Amino acid sequence: MTGYVLRRLWQSAVVLLGVSVLVFAIMQLVPGDPIRLALGTRFDPDTYEALRARSGLDDSVPVQYVNWITSALTGDLGVSFRSGETVTSLIIERLPATLSLAGGAILVAILIAVPLGTLSALRPRSPVDWFATLSSQAGLSVPDFWLGIMFILIFAGTLGWLPSAGYTPLFEDPLGWAQHLLLPAVTAGVGSGSILTRFVRSSVLEAIGQDHVRTARAKGMRAGDVLRWHVLRNALVPFVTVGGVQLAYLLSGVVIVEYVFAYQGLGQLAFQAVQSRDYPVLQGAVLLFAVIFLVINLIVDLTYARLDPRISYRSSR
């Protein structure tokens, strides 16, 4: 187990190093002078020189990389070409919005997946099962940006129940926070919910077939208790993995949903950075997303190791 943990940590460190090189390369690969491009029509020599000196673009590339990565490790991701604010402060400002959205979306996904997946596994080939299969296929295929627009059309436009855009911080106005969160969270949660539904279905089906479930039934345990103690508990272990991966995906995959709802989160920040050629912000956001993804995957793998002692790590890599 310790060996596995160490190897997994080492692997993540290597991948993280690669990720940092690739993110660093964004600035190097941009054709032309990134600062000149970013300033565009607002070009004035003083700002240009100041930004150039601060971003260290006159150093050799390896020196630039080492400077960038050592600063990044201390939480300094540079300065926005546009606003002059530090990238770290911009990210921290946007983080709560994206965390709310990802959290809301995974909640929606679980609320869809657990009941629907369990019901369809308990009644294979029944209408419920058909409905679950078809709706999860549909949920997986529907473009989230289109779904978002349709929700806006129906719930914000025609019915006028919910706001169509924006974000309100939780502590300023809890009701406004929830109202602004609902449509984006459902939009983002449908895709993950579909993936998880299939997953819950197959792992419940597998758990039902186990001998201990038959024994529990044979000794007269109530159906609800069998489901709770013998089926769902066993089905939960793989669910943690897939659920964790979905959360990682949602934290970083909500760029489009944030765009549709003009929701001021990290994805929107990254997207605005692309449009305004604000490369330090883009680098910071992309790096953060990749780190989040790696860390969650690492945690998921290690949790999995704790939850299911049957797994042999000698063979896995």
Next chain:
Amino acid sequence: MSIEESAETPPVTRQHRPRWLETLTLLARNPLAIAAVVVLAGLVFAALLAESIVPRDDIFTPDIANRLQAPSGEHWFGTDELGRDVFARVLAGAEVSLRVGAVAVGISLTAGVVVGLLAGYFGRWVDDTLMRVMDVLFAFPALLMAIAVLAILGAGSTNAMIAIGIVYTPIFARITRASVLSVREEVYVRAARSAGAGNVRIIVRHVLPNVTAPIIVQTSISLAFAILSEAALSFVGLGTQPPDPSWGRMLSEGRGFIEQAWWMAVFPGAAIFVTVLAFNVLGDALRDVLDPRQRSAMKGVGA
């Protein structure tokens, strides 16, 4: 030929039909798969013939007098803010979506399968190096990675194909490698090696043909995601550029007129949905048929 002769030498009959024929036969038993194939055939047809079916003027030429018309007998899907026929543009958009999707998946398929074959077959440092590079690519959220690539390369449908192609390479590499690992130690591979076959020959003749099933399944599923990604990139303005009709682009234009002209957003989005759904359903059906465990179960039930 006399009767005695034919009795002495019985005609040679093949016990086994070719595998692909068997696959198709099993696939044809799944009504959902047939529906998906019909839809996809229709789309390919629309993509190839859009400009012969609908007048080119309907796709490109503004007709301000007829702007924002609701769906009617004349304009099935209504008209957009420049008076262009939405049905004609959706039909023409099939070409863009399918082309970008196919080229992008072609890129990731080729790159990913080569990487997976090399990593799985040679193992050791080749495996470690290649797969760590794939892990690095895999660590980025797909769409964000594509957006970052387009931030460097510049917007446009060609660059979108490259960006999407890069993003989906690791998944093909992983799937191929996993299958190669199990095939590598098979008797026929060892036999080929002891018979003196070189690495290239073994990979091409003995390994590759035996790892195609999961790759075929993944191709169908990746086409779904590539089309979805192209639409998303065009939706945010980084993919296909105007005036070319692209479903994602049309959707983003329709968003601005959502209150006056719902049809501008509804129909292009529905086209994306149906296409992606068809590829996903086909991918699932292919998996059922190509997965050996499922296959024997289906054969037991049917013929």
